[in-house]
Amino acid sequence: MTIQTRRERERAERERLIVTAARELAEAEGWDAVTTRRLAEEIEYSQPVLYSHFKGKGAIMAAVAVQGCADLADELRAARTAAGSAREALAAVGGAYTAFARRRPALYDAIFTLPVDLPFATPEAPAALQDAFGELLQAVEPIAAEGEDTGLLTETYWAGLHGLVTLMRSGRLPEEAHERRLALLIGHFVPQGMD
Amino acid sequence: MTIQTRRERERAERERLIVTAARELAEAEGWDAVTTRRLAEEIEYSQPVLYSHFKGKGAIMAAVAVQGCADLADELRAARTAAGSAREALAAVGGAYTAFARRRPALYDAIFTLPVDLPFATPEAPAALQDAFGELLQAVEPIAAEGEDTGLLTETYWAGLHGLVTLMRSGRLPEEAHERRLALLIGHFVPQGMD
DNA sequence: CTCCTATCCCTAGCGCCGCTAGAAAACGAG
DNA sequence: CTCGTTTTCTAGCGGCGCTAGGGATAGGAG
Numbered sequence: 001m002t003i004q005t006r007r008e009r010e011r012a013e014r015e016r017l018i019v020t021a022a023r024e025l026a027e028a029e030g031w032d033a034v035t036t037r038r039l040a041e042e043i044e045y046s047q048p049v050l051y052s053h054f055k056g057k058g059a060i061m062a063a064v065a066v067q068g069c070a071d072l073a074d075e076l077r078a079a080r081t082a083a084g085s086a087r088e089a090l091a092a093v094g095g096a097y098t099a100f101a102r103r104r105p106a107l108y109d110a111i112f113t114l115p116v117d118l119p120f121a122t123p124e125a126p127a128a129l130q131d132a133f134g135e136l137l138q139a140v141e142p143i144a145a146e147g148e149d150t151g152l153l154t155e156t157y158w159a160g161l162h163g164l165v166t167l168m169r170s171g172r173l174p175e176e177a178h179e180r181r182l183a184l185l186i187g188h189f190v191p192q193g194m195d
Numbered sequence: 196m197t198i199q200t201r202r203e204r205e206r207a208e209r210e211r212l213i214v215t216a217a218r219e220l221a222e223a224e225g226w227d228a229v230t231t232r233r234l235a236e237e238i239e240y241s242q243p244v245l246y247s248h249f250k251g252k253g254a255i256m257a258a259v260a261v262q263g264c265a266d267l268a269d270e271l272r273a274a275r276t277a278a279g280s281a282r283e284a285l286a287a288v289g290g291a292y293t294a295f296a297r298r299r300p301a302l303y304d305a306i307f308t309l310p311v312d313l314p315f316a317t318p319e320a321p322a323a324l325q326d327a328f329g330e331l332l333q334a335v336e337p338i339a340a341e342g343e344d345t346g347l348l349t350e351t352y353w354a355g356l357h358g359l360v361t362l363m364r365s366g367r368l369p370e371e372a373h374e375r376r377l378a379l380l381i382g383h384f385v386p387q388g389m390d
Numbered sequence: 391c392t393c394c395t396a397t398c399c400c401t402a403g404c405g406c407c408g409c410t411a412g413a414a415a416a417c418g419a420g
Numbered sequence: 421c422t423c424g425t426t427t428t429c430t431a432g433c434g435g436c437g438c439t440a441g442g443g444a445t446a447g448g449a450g
Contacts, residue, residue: 035407035408036407037408045429046429046430047429048410049428049429050409051408051410056409112367113361120366120367120368152375152376153379155368155372156383159355159358159362159380160354163357163358163359164351164354164358166308167307167350167353167354167357170310172316173315177350181347181354184347185355230435230437231436231438240399241399241400242437243399243400243438243439245438251437252437252438
């Protein structure tokens with residue numbers, strides 16, 4: 001029993017090592033630099049070892065995405081709980097979201113951009129994803145108008161943030177006006193009487 | 196002189212052929228299927244011929260993007276001019292934009308998603324891109340509140356549309372609620388007194 | 391008609407990718 | 421020590437974007 005458990009522990013440790021190496025390499029040099037050969041070299045094992053832990057490169061990226069999403073959820077929560085009014089909370093969460101995307105682009109891409117098949121808008125979605133969305137939801141809920149579906153409104157606000165971030169990061173929107181665009185988005189999601 | 200012009204004409208024709216083949220292949224089987232080998236086979240020339248016309252695969256994709264963007268601009272214009280009120284125009288343009296993205300995903304990706312280095316928010320941007328943005332701009336302009344920067348507001352609305360489309364297409368937002376999310380976005384961009 | 395030159399285009403191949411089959415090594419049990 | 425199992429590695433497959441270098445070919449000169 002102890003031998004078995006030791007092996008399982010070592011395996012789990014190595015799995016962590018793979019995910020961490022993938023994340024660090026992606027954050028340092030971008031996802032293009034994350035190849036299975038490079039990753040194997042980084043963890044000091046041969047390539048096929050990766051495939052004994054994950055189904056393929058996509059699964060490794062998905063693991064990085066889930067792990068990164070927990071960070072995002074933390075930052076969103078911190079921003080939301082530190083804010084005073086409902087409007088401030090919405091703005092704080094929006095700011096934290098876009099700041100995360102700009103500060104950790106590789107992580108953001110893994111979670112929200114790259115075609116990595118994670119279940120998203122379903123109960124089977126990883127807890128970290130649901131947590132992050134939940135933070136947005138809690139920030140949006142107080143500013144929803146009567147009769148508005150809070151979930152849908154959150155998704156729409158999220159889409160706005162995501163659009164701003166991706167268009168800017170791909171060079172399609174100029175960086176320097178980001179804060180003003182973000183303010184416009186937030187302003188249009190806060191009901192008239194509340195600002 | 197005539198020989199020279201004939202050759203140039205033939206070259207131009209072949210270039211059109213390449214771009215068309217790339218677009219059709221991408222629309223039929225996705226961009227992953229568009230490899231230089233496959234493309235060469237499609238146009239019945241060898242691979243290196245592609246590189247005598249374009250700097251690389253990215254340049255071919257950029258050409259497809261520009262060509263596709265003209266289509267998008269046309270559809271946006273048609274939607275806008277057919278609409279009655281300012282609110283209807285905004286909704287019509289938003290609907291046409293997302294419909295285009297869903298109907299021609301490969302084209303949309305080439306224009307707005309894939310990392311293809313085209314100048315965007317500058318005067319050197321291709322005319323088709325500026326036209327498409329101009330259509331959005333004309334739809335947004337009438338609903339801008341006093342003191343709001345129309346350009347920035349358009350960019351923000353655009354980001355909202357783009358976010359909705361990309362998150363939905365990557366499976367991160369459920370398809371079936373798209374119209375309701377779009378309506379929410381539009382509703383939040385129309386001033387209170389105008390709807 | 392022949393030869394020369396310049397242009398064009400193709401064959402072949404480089405280094406890389408994700409992934410995998412099958413050999414080799416390490417390890418625990420008897 | 422030997423055997424069977426489990427783990428890990430070496431080697432390689434097919435495909436990618438891209439390019440060097442060698443013919444084929446076409447147009448002008450004699």
